[in-house]
Amino acid sequence: MKKYIMAFDAGTTSSRTILFNKNGDIVSSAQKEFIQYFPKPGYVEHDPKEIWSTQIGTAVEAMTKIGAVPEDIAAIGITNQRETTILWDKETGEPIYNAIVWQCRRTSSYCDELINKGYGEMFREKTGLVIDAYFSATKIKWILDHVDGAMEKAKKGEILFGTVDSWLIWKLTDKKVHVTDYSNASRTMLFNINTLKWDEEILNLLDIPKEILPDVRSNGEIYGYSSDKYLGGNIPIAAAIGDQQAALFGQGCFSEAETKNTYGTGAFLLMNIGDKPVKSKNGLVTTIAWGLDGKVNYALEGSIFVAGSAIQWLRDELRIIDSSEDSEYMALKVKDTNDCYVVPAFTGLGAPYWDQYARGTIVGLTRGTSKYHIIRATLESIALLSSDILKAMEEDCGFKLKSLKVDGGASNNDFLMQFQSDIINADVIRPKQVEATALGSARLAGLTVGFWKDIKEFNLKEGDKIFKPEISQEERKSKIDRWHKAVDYAKGWARD
Numbered sequence: 001m002k003k004y005i006m007a008f009d010a011g012t013t014s015s016r017t018i019l020f021n022k023n024g025d026i027v028s029s030a031q032k033e034f035i036q037y038f039p040k041p042g043y044v045e046h047d048p049k050e051i052w053s054t055q056i057g058t059a060v061e062a063m064t065k066i067g068a069v070p071e072d073i074a075a076i077g078i079t080n081q082r083e084t085t086i087l088w089d090k091e092t093g094e095p096i097y098n099a100i101v102w103q104c105r106r107t108s109s110y111c112d113e114l115i116n117k118g119y120g121e122m123f124r125e126k127t128g129l130v131i132d133a134y135f136s137a138t139k140i141k142w143i144l145d146h147v148d149g150a151m152e153k154a155k156k157g158e159i160l161f162g163t164v165d166s167w168l169i170w171k172l173t174d175k176k177v178h179v180t181d182y183s184n185a186s187r188t189m190l191f192n193i194n195t196l197k198w199d200e201e202i203l204n205l206l207d208i209p210k211e212i213l214p215d216v217r218s219n220g221e222i223y224g225y226s227s228d229k230y231l232g233g234n235i236p237i238a239a240a241i242g243d244q245q246a247a248l249f250g251q252g253c254f255s256e257a258e259t260k261n262t263y264g265t266g267a268f269l270l271m272n273i274g275d276k277p278v279k280s281k282n283g284l285v286t287t288i289a290w291g292l293d294g295k296v297n298y299a300l301e302g303s304i305f306v307a308g309s310a311i312q313w314l315r316d317e318l319r320i321i322d323s324s325e326d327s328e329y330m331a332l333k334v335k336d337t338n339d340c341y342v343v344p345a346f347t348g349l350g351a352p353y354w355d356q357y358a359r360g361t362i363v364g365l366t367r368g369t370s371k372y373h374i375i376r377a378t379l380e381s382i383a384l385l386s387s388d389i390l391k392a393m394e395e396d397c398g399f400k401l402k403s404l405k406v407d408g409g410a411s412n413n414d415f416l417m418q419f420q421s422d423i424i425n426a427d428v429i430r431p432k433q434v435e436a437t438a439l440g441s442a443r444l445a446g447l448t449v450g451f452w453k454d455i456k457e458f459n460l461k462e463g464d465k466i467f468k469p470e471i472s473q474e475e476r477k478s479k480i481d482r483w484h485k486a487v488d489y490a491k492g493w494a495r496d
Contacts, residue, residue, distance in 0.1 A: 002074035005446045006062070006235070007438040008055055010080040010164045011243070012101065012265040013309075015054035017062040018438045019073070022451070024458060026435065028068070030061035037098060042105035042347065042494070045098035048086045051164060052171050056230055063231070070233025076172075076226065077239035077445030079246040079437050080164035081265075082187040085139035087150070087212070088167070090160050093175060096147050099164070100139040103266075103305060103347045107138035108356040119205070126192045126199050128277055128286030130354055134303065136163060137189035141206050157211035163188070165240040166214045172237060174227035180214040182291035183245040191216070193277060193288055196296065219245075219290040220448040239444035243437045244268040245289050248299060250440030251405045251431070254455060259393065259401060261386055261420075262437065263410035266350075267307035269389045270299045271397070282392035283352030290444070300396060302351035302389030306360075307382045308410045310344040314378055320371040328415045331376035340364040341486035342377040344385075349490070352392040361490040364482075382410065383420040384483045390424050403427040407436035414467075421467040423476060432464035 004027060009016040016031040032054040037045040063069070083102035088095045100106070111131050114120070123131050133139075140161055144151045153159045162170065163184045169177050185191040185198075190208065192199040198213050217223060219241045225234040241249065247262040248270045259271040270289065277286045277298045289299040306313075311324045321327055343349075345358035362374065390401055403426055410416060411434050421428040433439060446452045 002451065003072045004068060004074065005442040005451055006059065006073050006076045007442040007445075008059065008076060008078045008168060009243075009438040009441070010051060010055055010078065010168060012081040012103070015051060015058050016438065017055070017058040018435060018442070019062050019066070019068065020439065020442045024433065024439060024443070026433075028062045028066045030058040030065065032058050040106075042108075044101040044104040044347070046084065046101055048088065048095040048099045048167055051099065052168065055168060056172075059231060070231055070235055073235050074451040075236045075238035075445040075449040077241075077441030077443075078165050078168055078237065079241055079243050079441035080168070080184070082163060082184055082242040082244065083134060083136050084164055085136045085143070085161070086164065086167045087140065087143050087159055087161050089153075090158050093171070096150055096159060097143045100143065102134055104139065105133050105347055105356055107133040107142050110138050110141070111356070123189065123202070124279070126194070126202065127189050128186065128193045129189050130283070130285060131189070132354060133356055134305075134350065135187060135189035137202070137206055137208070140208055144208065154209045154212050159212050160214070161212040162214055165242075169223055169237055169240065172226050172230060173224040174229070177224035178214045179217050179223050181217055181219045181240040182288045182296065183219060183242040184240065185216045186288040187242060193286065193298070218292055220292050220444045222448065236449060238448035239441050241290060241441050241444060244270055244301065245287070245299065246438070246440030247407055247436040248272060248289055248440070249443060250436030250438070251407060252458065253405065257397065257399065258405070259390075260405040260407065260436070263307050263382065263406065263408040263416070265307065265309045267304040267382055267386055267408075269302045269386060269393070271393050273298050273300055273397070278396060280392070280396045282395050283354055284389070284392050284396060285351065292444075300393055302392060304382070304385045304389070305347045305350045306344040308408070309346070310342070310378050310382065311410065313344070313346070314375055320375060324409070327375055327379055328413045330372050331379050331415050333372040334370070334376055337377040337380060338364075338366070338369055338373045339482070340369050340373045340377045341483060342374060342381045343486050343490040344378065344381050345490045349487070351389050353487070353491070355491050357492045357495040358490045359493040361486065361493070363486045363489055379413065379416045380419055383416060383423050384480070386420060387423045387480065401426050403429050405429050405431070407431065407434045409434075417467045418470070421469045422471040423479065425469045425473070425476060428467040430465045430467070
């Protein structure tokens with residue numbers, strides 16, 4: 001009898017492996033951080049080999065902790081940081097350059113060129129995305145243009161491209177399988193979300209050879225099997241899904257209009273919009289949520305580039321907290337921010353502003369501003385950025401949000417969740433199991449191999465804790481107005 005589903009959770013700052021049982025409970029987990037490289041201002045890179053070694057290392061560790069053997073594991077589901085771009089040599093398996101991370105802004109000026117030439121609407125119609133350095137397409141082009149001999153080898157099919165899911169599947173199957181899934185493909189800025197194919201016109205425009213691209217598959221099917229040299233047996237790899245879509249699935253947002261926010265390194269709000277794409281008029285992107293059983297579900301998404309990483313900044317760079325958990329205690333030492341606002345636009349602003357030249361700003365400083373005010377203002381900024389996106393979603397879809405489901409590390413911060421509820425004037429529902437991302441990929445893999453027969457077998461509970469709004473409309477409006485004034489100061493700072 002198979003006892004567990006294994007989830008690979010390949011995040012932006014760490015790799016994790018979690019083993020789930022039939023109830024969706026965590027029975028074992030292991031996590032390892034990996035190095036963040038910042039070679040120039042605005043540049044962010046990872047070592048693909050370290051992503052692989054930490055991921056497979058945590059898988060072995062999670063199994064060892066409970067004495068699990070390959071025969072105990074029904075399937076592997078993979079969820080991953082999206083848009084991060086890896087190109088590797090098909091023969092040797094060696095990356096030809098570091099992974100260029102979704103946060104990296106190195107291709108901003110090239111994106112400006114595409115926009116100035118009038119391609120914005122074409123990309124929006126085909127891919128659902130705005131032209132931005134955030135997505136994979138211009139990162140691929142940068143590597144092909146900057147690594148000696150890369151373009152020639154790519155045209156001969158000697159180089160492969162993948163987002164992190166592709167890289168892990170290729171490694172795990174010992175170079176046998178080169179695939180990606182609908183959700184990750186829809187984040188590359190190369191995939192047509194209407195035809196469900198790589199878009200020839202865009203590939204030609206960016207001069208990206210089609211030979212390097214993976215096959216695109218549904219989010220729940222057996223792509224291949226793990227080589228026994230890694231986990232001691234051939235376990236089916238039965239799901240892959242980008243981390244934010246995985247959280248939407250893990251939170252049980254299976255119906256139209258259900259919305260979740262994942263507070264991780266960044267914060268990502270997704271609203272299930274059903275089986276037809278909706279074009280945003282308010283700076284959101286349209287993305288594929290998942291493809292299953294021949295049907296595709298779409299989502300509206302707003303991305304906040306800096307959320308949990310703003311709390312890490314307080315800890316690691318400013319050193320005004322000792323641990324991320326301290327931020328809540330420190331924020332509650334003061335009754336408000338003393339009219340201080342932090343705009344954590346360290347790598348630009350995502351939705352709904354899309355300003356790749358915005359940079360981090362603190363405004364409203366006075367002699368009376370203490371570290372507690374700055375800590376509180378940093379936490380509030382995450383909720384205020386989220387509020388901006390939710391307002392855009394409501395305008396695009398024409399209805400008022402009743403509740404927001406939340407997950408991710410920073411959702412454990414009660415102060416932040418209460419402020420989020422206050423500022424959006426809606427209930428915030430936090431489940432007992434905040435590892436919705438890993439759980440989403442596990443559920444997809446489990447459905448694929450029959451570990452769960454259907455979604456009715458998922459243990460979907462209402463929130464473990466529900467936060468309700470407590471402030472007046474007048475106070476809410478004043479806070480949001482001041483926030484928007486602060487955001488205006490952050491815009492365009494890095495533009496020459």
